[in-house]
Amino acid sequence: MRIFKVPREPGAGGTIILSMVGGLILAHADWRGWLIGLIVAMVTFFTFDFAFDSYRAWNLKGMIAALGINGLAYILPAFYWFGSRIFEPSTDNPPFVPLTVVGILFALHFAFSRAKGWKHPVTYALGNLLPAVPALFAPAVSGRPFNDDVFAFWLLLAYYEAIGAAYVETRLAFRKFPKKYPLMAWLPIFGVLAYNPYLIIALIEPTVRLVKNLREENYVAKIEDIKALGWSVFRSVMLLYVLTLAVLYLT
Structure with missing residues (x-):
């Protein structure tokens, strides 16, 4: 099994890079921070499939290698x-919060x-939830406080x-995952408005999509339709990405 390769899922690979970019922007990194941050993101990008496959197969040797490479990179x-x-072990320590979050997610x-x-x-x-983790480490690898x-x-x-992944599950003919679950799981995120009310701008499109899905009766089964659905969700994620980044940077 090759350690370094391009991820099978373009969405996961794109999220790894773009999450680091967003994190570096919000961390106000200088040119050295940007250089280091992007190199670190590329390490995660090219080892993502190896790490995922090793974890799924419970290949301890592969898991140790993936953890070692990425651990050192960060x-x-x-x-x-x-x-x-x-x-x-302090919240003033830039890697502390990211490492805690990663531990909980795993x-x-x-x-x-x-x-x-x-x-x-x-x-x-x-x-x-995992491909966006590089954003959390952006301050630490660029020399900025979290x-x-x-x-x-x-x-x-x-x-x-x-939530987008769960939304896709509701549209698959062979899954029949209840459509109300993604919407129910999405609603707690509105709590972020207590931090910045302008983030409502980023929440509108995903919420409309999930509400409309409650009445959607067309399911997909063909591989080309599933891919098209996946790209539709990725575009929605990118819209949220741009709007969230803009709101947080400008307000």
């Missing part, structure tokens, strides 16, 4: 900027994958990635 730049401070995904199986819609949706804008950006992007 820890070394953070150590360069912040020194031994990165090992302190624990949730592991629990659901073992209890419900890899093909369960919830397991699939949880897996879609800030609330970065967290809000990651939360909206990752959350909608997961």
Whole structure:
């Protein structure tokens, strides 16, 4: 199994790069931070499939290799900027929040994958939270303090990635996943408006899409239709990405 390769899923690969870009913008990185951040994102981009396949097969050797490569890719730049401070268990430590979030996400995904199986819609949706993680590490690898804008950006992007995956599940003829579940799971994200009310701009299109889906009676089964549906969701994610980034940067 090759370690470095282009991800099978264009959406996952695109999210890895774009999440880091958004994180670097909101972290106000200088040119050195941008250079290091993009290199780190490319490491994650090219090792994503290897890490995912090793994890799914529970290949311990592969998992250790993937964790080692990506761990060093993120820890070394953070150590360069912040020194031994990165090992302190404090919210003032830039890598602390990202590492905590990653730990929680993997624990949730592991629990659901073992209890419900890899093909369960919830397991699939949880897996879609992971490609946006580089955004959380953008401040640490660019020498900037972690800030609330970065967290809000990651939360909206990752959350909608997961909801979008669940939305796709509701449209598949061979799944018949209840259409109300993605909408019900989406509604708590409106809590982010307490942080920045202008983020309502980014929430409009996804909400309309999920509400309209309640009355959608056409299911897809052909591979070309499934791909078209996937690209439709990716465009929706990118719209949310641009609007969220613009709101957080400008307000």
